[in-house]
Amino acid sequence: MGIYEDLYPVFYPESVAVVGASNQFRKSGFFCMESIIYRGKYKGKIYPINHSAPEVFGLKSYPTLSDVPDKIDLVIITVPAPAVLDVIEECGKCNVKGAVIITAGFKEAEAETGKQLQEDIIKTANHYGIKIIGPNTFGVVNPLADLNASFTSTLSDxxxxxxxxxxxxxxxxxxxxxxxxxxxxxxxxxxxxxxxxxxxxxxxxxxxxxxxxxxxxxxxxxxxxxxxxxxxxxxxxxxxxxxxxxxxxxxxxxxxxxxxxxxxxxxxxxxxxxxxxxxxxxxxxxxxxxxxxxxxxxxARTPQSKRIAVCSPIAGPGIVMTDTLIKNGMDITKFTDHTINRLTKLLPPFTFRYNPIDMPFTQDIETISAVIDCVLADEDVDSLGFIMCQQEMFTPLNSGIAHALVGAKNKYNKPVAVAMIAQAYKFHSERLYLQNNSIPVYPTPERTARALTALSEYGEIIHS
Structure with missing residues (x-):
């Protein structure tokens, strides 16, 4: 078997046992049980392992792994470090193929005994073919399988x-x-x-x-x-x-x-x-x-090159985005003559029609939409950084701008990223709409520029 088959029981188990499962709050076995049963999301079988409690979280508990009548795919281990090696040995005898060791106190500890204990666990696990995440881990979460094998139940959401x-x-x-x-x-x-x-x-x-x-x-x-x-x-x-x-x-x-x-x-x-x-x-x-x-x-899809355009209704953030792009090696492309001619007809006097485009006097959605379309249509533009802002004259336009960006992005199949210059709670529906339609939104022009740079650099790798 290959590594995919070896690790599959860790991420897609049909059954999970929690060794050290507990009803006592503040014990790691309590939190791991809380996570695995959270809202009933995980549909596989769950087996609490506890020497004394007949039930844990309302589920029948078993004294040892060997007492479980069914096959176990994944074991979450929360018992103290000295007991972990025996649990791994029992996992092997029960044909368990995956383990998550939450427990700490091994190689990371200063004592030589912790290092030796970890080496013994590795030797035993390798002998039985058990793949281990940890020790000294918070766990594993696989939303695709509704699996939360960690001590943080919130992550189930x-x-x-x-x-x-x-x-x-x-x-x-x-x-x-x-x-x-x-x-x-x-x-x-x-x-x-x-x-x-x-x-x-x-x-x-x-x-x-x-x-x-x-x-x-x-x-x-x-x-x-x-x-x-x-x-x-x-x-x-x-x-x-x-x-x-x-x-x-x-x-x-x-x-x-x-x-x-x-x-x-x-x-x-x-x-x-x-x-x-x-x-x-x-x-x-x-x-x-x-x-x-x-x-x-x-x-976002990857662009063909580092040639990028910047559009902003407010000058400062547009300058900051452009400055960051240049410092990171991006090409603030020169528009074609055809694009310049179109922009000259679209934009009012005293508007900077070159790259980056500054649009403080453009306050109707029809013109802004046409500018977005014009820029992305340019054969020398491979991606677009756009500034949206919370400002009385532009706030009513933001919903329309979001739709215009998505429409043009889909039409020309070029990546777009947005810097949303606004209070965090503003324009929630616009943010969701943009990101649900493959346009990432960031709170600053610098973060937008750095993300676009990384995307373009990756584009150069896969298109080379």
Whole structure:
């Protein structure tokens, strides 16, 4: 069997057992049970394992895995570290093929006993063919299977989507999940690898490469033991689907922190940077940008080149977007003579008709729609950055502008991204409409520009 078949029981189990399941609030076994049964979403069989309680969360409990009468695909382990090895041994004897070890206190701990215990777990798991996520992980969430094998039940509410997030940090899983949920962006997978017993980033890249439902892969990593393997796997997969990564622990002197976090040295940031770029991985400069780039990869088609146009009803944000695009290597294209002639007829006097277009005096939807169509029709424009704003003269037009952008984007099959200069709660329906129609929306011109740059850079890779 290959890695896809090996990991399938972890992400698509027909039955799940929680070892250490508990009715006592604040125990990890309580929270994992809460997550797996949340609102009855998961349709597989659930088996609480508890030595003393006859029932956990209203379900019949079993003293051990061996007492469960049916086949178990995935086991979530929450018992203390010294007991985990025996559980893995029992998993092997019960023919369990997937385990999520929530428990900490292994390689990441300072004591040598933790490192040895993890090595013993790896040896036992490999002997029985058990794939392990963790230890020291928050868990795994697969919205496509309504599976929440983590200790955070809130994540059961995330929408189904096509972005998979693989992280060394459970905290970063929470950050990425919450920012996507706030933005109504769906995910296909969220997982924290923790100490990485016998499942590495490389393994998950190979799994996700074969999963059609995942279109984009986002990574947060602090350090890896096999950078060459990651490079080779990523170099292959980016031809099929985009990968974006954010490297934590890049500052000097961070090794001791990352080692105590997930048991891995952070390593040389310049080495990772060079490796990412050579492999074709988009490199995010911060955690928010990791989300921004994953979002535009998910929503927008890739352009043919870096030639881009910018349109704005207010000058300042348009200048900031253009400035950011230029600094990041984008080509603020020169419009064709035909486009300039059309814009001259459309726009009022004293309007800047070149790229970027400034439209402060254009306050009717018919003209703005015609300008959008004109720009995207230009054969030298491969993508468009557009500014929408909360301003008395333009606010009534924003719904019409959103529809005009979607119409022109569909007509010319070119990517569009919008910077929404407004209070966070304003224009919710317009934001949803744009993003439901493959136009990502960001709150600042800089974030919009950086996302468009990453999309264009990926376009150059796949069109080369």
């Amino acid at each position: 995330m929408e189904k989507g096509d972005i998979a997030f693989i992280s060394q940090s459970g905290g970063m899983c929470h950050f990425f999940s919450y920012i996507t949920m706030d933005d109504n962006i769906g995910l296909s997978k969220v997982m924290s690898l923790g100490n990485r017993c016998n499942v590495e980033f490389v393994d998950l890249l190979k799994f996700l490469e074969k999963e059609d439902a995942t279109k984009v892969i986002a990574l947060y990593l602090e350090g890896i033991d096999n950078p060459r393997g990651l490079f080779e796997a990523a170099k292959k997969i980016v031809r099929i689907k985009p990968v974006v990564a954010y490297k934590g622990g890049s500052a000097k002197g961070m090794d001791h922190l990352t080692c105590s976090h997930t048991g891995t040295l952070a390593g040389n940031f310049e080495m990772y940077n060079g490796m990412f770029r050579q492999a074709g991985i988009a490199l995010a400069e911060n955690s928010t940008e990791l989300f921004d780039i994953a979002k535009i990869f998910s929503l």
